[in-house]
Amino acid sequence: MVDRRVAMRGAWTVAQQRSQHWYGGDDRNAFIHRAWMRRGLPDDAFDGRPHIAIANTASDLTPCNSHLDEIATSVKQGVWEAGGVPLNLPMVSLGETQMRPTAMLWRNMAAMAAEELLRANPVDAVVLLGGCDKTIPALLMAAASVDLPAVVVPGGPMLTGTFRGAPLGCGTDVWRLSEEVRAGTLAREDFLASESAMIRSRGHCNTMGTASTMACLSEALGMTLPGVAGTPAPDSRLLVMAQHSGRLAVELAAAQRRPSTVLTRGSFRNAIVALAALGGSTNAVVHLLAIAGRLGVELTLDDFDRTGSGVPLLVDLHPAGRSLMEDFHRAGGMLAVLAQVRDLLDPQALTVTGRTLVDHLEDAVTWDPTVIRPREEPLQSDAGIAVLRGNLAPDGAVVKPAAASAHLLRHRGRAVVFDSVEDLKARLDDPGLDVDEGCVLVLRGCGPRGYPGMPEVANLPLPERLLAKGVRDMVRVSDGRMSGTAYGTVVLHAAPEAAVGGPLALVRDGDPVVLDVPARRLDVDVPAADWARREPAEAMLASLAAPTRGWERLYVDHVMQADRGADLDFLVGSSGDGVIRESH
Numbered sequence: 001m002v003d004r005r006v007a008m009r010g011a012w013t014v015a016q017q018r019s020q021h022w023y024g025g026d027d028r029n030a031f032i033h034r035a036w037m038r039r040g041l042p043d044d045a046f047d048g049r050p051h052i053a054i055a056n057t058a059s060d061l062t063p064c065n066s067h068l069d070e071i072a073t074s075v076k077q078g079v080w081e082a083g084g085v086p087l088n089l090p091m092v093s094l095g096e097t098q099m100r101p102t103a104m105l106w107r108n109m110a111a112m113a114a115e116e117l118l119r120a121n122p123v124d125a126v127v128l129l130g131g132c133d134k135t136i137p138a139l140l141m142a143a144a145s146v147d148l149p150a151v152v153v154p155g156g157p158m159l160t161g162t163f164r165g166a167p168l169g170c171g172t173d174v175w176r177l178s179e180e181v182r183a184g185t186l187a188r189e190d191f192l193a194s195e196s197a198m199i200r201s202r203g204h205c206n207t208m209g210t211a212s213t214m215a216c217l218s219e220a221l222g223m224t225l226p227g228v229a230g231t232p233a234p235d236s237r238l239l240v241m242a243q244h245s246g247r248l249a250v251e252l253a254a255a256q257r258r259p260s261t262v263l264t265r266g267s268f269r270n271a272i273v274a275l276a277a278l279g280g281s282t283n284a285v286v287h288l289l290a291i292a293g294r295l296g297v298e299l300t301l302d303d304f305d306r307t308g309s310g311v312p313l314l315v316d317l318h319p320a321g322r323s324l325m326e327d328f329h330r331a332g333g334m335l336a337v338l339a340q341v342r343d344l345l346d347p348q349a350l351t352v353t354g355r356t357l358v359d360h361l362e363d364a365v366t367w368d369p370t371v372i373r374p375r376e377e378p379l380q381s382d383a384g385i386a387v388l389r390g391n392l393a394p395d396g397a398v399v400k401p402a403a404a405s406a407h408l409l410r411h412r413g414r415a416v417v418f419d420s421v422e423d424l425k426a427r428l429d430d431p432g433l434d435v436d437e438g439c440v441l442v443l444r445g446c447g448p449r450g451y452p453g454m455p456e457v458a459n460l461p462l463p464e465r466l467l468a469k470g471v472r473d474m475v476r477v478s479d480g481r482m483s484g485t486a487y488g489t490v491v492l493h494a495a496p497e498a499a500v501g502g503p504l505a506l507v508r509d510g511d512p513v514v515l516d517v518p519a520r521r522l523d524v525d526v527p528a529a530d531w532a533r534r535e536p537a538e539a540m541l542a543s544l545a546a547p548t549r550g551w552e553r554l555y556v557d558h559v560m561q562a563d564r565g566a567d568l569d570f571l572v573g574s575s576g577d578g579v580i581r582e583s584h
């Protein structure tokens with residue numbers, strides 16, 4: 001048997017490898033652990049070489065991730081080449097478009113399952129394979145909690161589909177075209193004809209939605225091989241990067257380079273800068289807060305505004321701009337973007353390579369400045385997420401100025417309130433609804449606890465008769481989220497949410513709502529004495545779900561508000577990779 005104190009195998013020290021707590025030694029337990037794993041593995045698979053888990057979110061019901069098994073094969077090849085042992089580890093997979101009531105309800109469950117599986121099994125490092133919106137955040141939350149050496153391989157966006165000669169941005173164009181149907185400017189048959197052209201290939205949404213954003217931010221955080229984010233899913237270079245990531249995972253196990261050394265306050269700062277320059281999804285706010293929470297890194301909602309608000313928007317991509325992810329990759333990808341804002345990045349922040357992020361920007365080139373703008377010619381000068389406070393959101397709300405209408409960023413309008421999504425659907429197009437383009441549409445009961453799961457419904461559609469008049473944006477306010485592919489002057493994540501007694505629960509039709517993004521305010525202009533007497537709306541309370549069992553019950557009992565990343569309260573903080581008890 002191996003003497004774990006002294007033996008060296010290649011670059012790694014046997015004693016370092018936690019898998020040796022299972023496989024090292026000559027007792028009955030080690031016998032059992034080795035024997036059941038043999039099935040083709042040679043003797044030297046147990047000699048102390050790193051065992052690398054491939055946390056794989058492939059699933060036919062997560063169509064954006066259905067190709068990940070092929071990527072896993074390339075990762076495996078890389079792990080073998082570097083002298084490690086690759087092990088496929090299927091993960092809970094969340095398909096954004098398929099799951100009801102919302103995939104976000106299970107992000108924390110997926111993260112918890114991944115954390116526990118990684119901790120419970122004899123693995124020394126992990127390659128994280130994700131793509132669709134919640135999958136990369138859940139894997140990063142898990143990796144942060146268990147703090148095993150880890151590297152992300154994003155599954156990549158799909159290629160650009162075209163319809164009748166024009167490119168289609170998936171997500172963004174669904175919202176746009178469906179509104180055109182409601183406005184009467186597009187025939188329903190034409191809308192339906194675009195359906196088969198929307199998804200051209202394997203991969204996740206090709207806009208700068210949540211999946212693309214979280215892949216890019218994984219790179220900005222230092223958790224991927226530099227240059228991989230945005231590589232289209234069918235591009236053979238992604239398989240090469242996956243292979244290199246497999247090799248790197250073995251190196252990470254040898255170097256004991258863990259997420260806690262990569263994911264520092266500096267790397268989160270870099271991610272916030274990148275989020276602004278990309279015009280990325282507002283969902284990144286809740287995901288980054290949750291990941292930071294798992295590590296005990298101090299990150300607050302206000303950091304997004306402080307760090308990101310002065311950062312220029314450089315990437316001309318849907319939903320804030322015109323291009324799609326295939327163009328982004330061709331134009332130079334993340335490295336080109338980061339090079340433009342290099343002076344704003346933390347120079348100390350490390351990546352999984354062991355070098356700093358800024359070190360990797362030396363040779364970055366922008367190949368198409370119409371897609372990735374030079375710093376001196378931004379699409380917008382102050383593009384980051386704006387964090388609003390006021391008597392409608394004492395703990396904060398967010399708005400993405402890059403996706404909003406400039407003329408609505410300062411606005412006063414009377415509230416038209418919906419108590420639930422069902423209420424919205426029932427009344428929005430009612431000819432009797434008293435609404436005009438100056439109104440502020442309020443949708444409540446859609447926060448983490450209320451819905452439950454904080455769904456992407458906050459970009460509520462506009463009333464049909466206003467669309468027919470040519471109105472394409474109105475101020476909307478909600479405690480829910482919106483899809484990263486959506487756009488509009490939408491104030492999101494209002495905290496605390498209405499369901500836990502947040503002030504949105506008190507708003508009534510006709511109340512004047514005042515949005516002032518430059519001043520970072522969101523208020524209702526109701527006399528204080530009147531406001532103090534208000535009670536939460538009965539109809540909203542009646543619409544709230546009250547789960548009695550299972551995950552939903554656990555979630556509702558423990559989920560925190562959006563300003564804390566909507567994680568479960570008992571999952572905050574890292575637990576590490578230690579397992580104290582034997583199984584036999």
Ligand code: FES
Nearest residue numbers: 064132204205211
């Ligand atoms: Fe999966 Fe958009 S639905 S990334």
